[in-house]
Amino acid sequence: MFWWEGQGPGGLRVAFTDTSAGNLALHVGDDPGAVRERRRALESRMGIRPESLRFMEQVHSAIVAEVPSPVWGLTPADREQPPVADALLSPDGSAPLAVMVADCVPVVLAGIRGDGVPVTAAAHAGRAGMLDGILPNTVQAMRAAGAGELSAWIGPSVCGRCYEVPETMVAAAAHLPGAASRTSWGTPALDLPAAAAAQLGDLGVDTVRLPGCTMEEPDLFSHRRDAPTGRFAGLIWLPQTT
Template sequence: MGDVIDLGHGFRAAVTERHGGVSVPPYDSLNLGLGSGDDREAVLANREIAARDLGFDADRVVWMDQVHGPDVLVAAAPGVVGVCDAVVTTRPDLVLASLSADCLPVLAVEAHAGVWGAAHSGRLGTAHGVAANLVSAMVGQGARVDRITAFLGPGICGGCYEVPPQMRRETARDTPEAACTTRAGTAGVDMRAAVTAQLGRAGVDDIRVDGRCTLESPELFSHRRDAPTGRFASFVWRT
């Protein structure tokens, strides 16, 4: 289990790691993704374990049906909010979750207005600007953009994320910062640089970064390294 991160004013974030659960290989062991192919009961048990260890009830969590898209939904109740890749809420009892295994988790809070959100920004989500959409949705719920704190969880780094040149061009069409060259000298995508740029252009100045590369960090799930594999979760909540 990862450390709890203090985002200030009673807001917390945490990124789970792959060990400490009940799933068997290749999902060993704290797999939180129901869509990964793992046994459903094992995943539900893992979600209970993660919530207990982080200090909240599993029945408070809002999950997304993630599809690598740009859409944001507003959560008014726990459970699956719907098909989206970003979610916002103002309900103080809810915990928001983003699942990933190479894609970039984006968490954001605006403590003064009591608005917070979570997004799943993979290559397609990054190309579509889902992180900027998250900020817009938070503003629509009363947040002030200059008061938003964003946290970028672990994701595959640009040095490891090799893609075909055409895919790099498509991803960087609206966000040039997405284009990079991998350590192997091939075309790559840097989702962390792209999302940082998108948030900055949206007006978010306070951006905190986990910095770990999922492919290079054995304590995290990585689809590129291990597929099939599990999913870790990035949570954000108010205490």
């Protein structure tokens, strides 16, 4: 079910799913009942309360939405109308967070407040969102919530050898260090995970970049390779949220 799973600060867990977890998105033409069943199976594997995992309606923006602390899990309105944003922030780390991708860069982040309480975030770093500042906005929101030293995990995404784009798109990303690339066949490309790592490093975030290109790995969903296709997820949570 997990492509990778690891430990974050303060007892946090971090993971990225693969195709064995199935499609987790409701917007790709899949059966909604089947998607919700997969989400419940994922929550069980994570050891969290059923229907407590927070998703967002991702629109390739630079918007960060704060998620309130869960009390009894999500209301029906929460489930049917998730925040329209490209990053979720839990200012006390109590809300399990998810970001869904199928080529874009999933980034999960964690920090600890001065009182020892974690601050967590999950960000969808697509090309448009990165150009508009989704990662700096997320880091700024976490620090405003009191997070000290920050850590980030960059999950699998399309790599710079595979993400072919027009030369104009490369030029538009000139302000992102590490973004310009060439495909393995010699055409213009963008390396968004490298740009994300460079940007987070410049912001003083300790960053782990995990392996895996969505175009090259059959165990990861890729919109470019298989459209229409499903979505896998980057996750961050506290196990004691059960």
